[in-house]
Amino acid sequence: MKIGKNISLSLSLAIAAVFAFPSAGNAVTLSTGPYPGKNLQKVEVVHYANAKPGAATTKTGGGYKLTGYKLGLGGNCYLNTSGVDEGAVSKFQAAVDTWDAATSAEIFGSVTSDSDAVYGDLDGKNSIVFDRYPTDGVIAVTAYWVDRSTRIVVEFDMMYNTYYQWGTVESNGTGVMDIQNIATHEFGHAFGLSDIYSSAYSHVTMYGYSNFGDIAKRTLDPQDVLGIQKIYGK
Numbered sequence: 171m172k173i174g175k176n177i178s179l180s181l182s183l184a185i186a187a188v189f190a191f192p193s194a195g196n197a198v199t200l201s202t203g204p205y206p207g208k209n210l211q212k213v214e215v216v217h218y219a220n221a222k223p224g225a226a227t228t229k230t231g232g233g234y235k236l237t238g239y240k241l242g243l244g245g246n247c248y249l250n251t252s253g254v255d256e257g258a259v260s261k262f263q264a265a266v267d268t269w270d271a272a273t274s275a276e277i278f279g280s281v282t283s284d285s286d287a288v289y290g291d292l293d294g295k296n297s298i299v300f301d302r303y304p305t306d307g308v309i310a311v312t313a314y315w316v317d318r319s320t321r322i323v324v325e326f327d328m329m330y331n332t333y334y335q336w337g338t339v340e341s342n343g344t345g346v347m348d349i350q351n352i353a354t355h356e357f358g359h360a361f362g363l364s365d366i367y368s369s370a371y372s373h374v375t376m377y378g379y380s381n382f383g384d385i386a387k388r389t390l391d392p393q394d395v396l397g398i399q400k401i402y403g404k
């Protein structure tokens with residue numbers, strides 16, 4: 171009996187730990203830099219092309235899943251336009267505005283181009299880059315740093331994998347990864363939503379897989395709206 175109880179307790183703790191920090195990441199405590207004295211946790215979320223056979227499905231209840239974190243409001247974002255058309259800025263802005271329009275909170279500011287934007291550096295700047303991610307099958311990745319005590323995301327970065335051709339379906343055809351489509355999904359992560367892997371919700375913006383020509387994620391589904399409003403209000 172006693173052993174069983176201990177196992178059950180350990181399991182609960184393990185689940186609690188997974189819930190608090192859904193992806194494995196490195197804990198970094200910084201005494202200098204842009205966030206002095208904060209105890210930060212880095213989380214990295216990867217977005218894959220296609221569902222892998224036998225991929226785990228998650229029970230999601232209402233078709234959305236929260237990371238448990240919230241973005242500090244009113245930030246701006248910087249796109250390094252190296253490797254991508256300058257017009258991409260407006261696609262990222264459209265992606266941000268789509269989420270912002272679903273809640274009364276002003277989640278985010280503007281997206282501008284910045285040749286110094288780099289991925290993965292805790293540098294006080296929300297950065298977006300197009301670069302070659304080393305793992306095949308990865309469309310994009312979002313990294314974010316969370317203040318452990320407030321559960322506020324203090325900074326995030328995104329990398330869009332140049333292994334793929336990027337563009338806009340209307341201009342470039344269905345053989346490209348649509349920037350606004352994938353960006354809307356990735357901003358969902360930065361704002362506090364997790365991937366949904368249940369095929370019952372393959373239509374929602376936060377569905378964890380995507381592919382060439384997909385534009386369904388540009389617009390939010392009721393489940394995505396429920397999720398964002400759960401975090402920031404109606």
Ligand SMILES: [Zn+2]
Binds near residue numbers: 215216217355364365
């Ligand atoms: Zn994702």
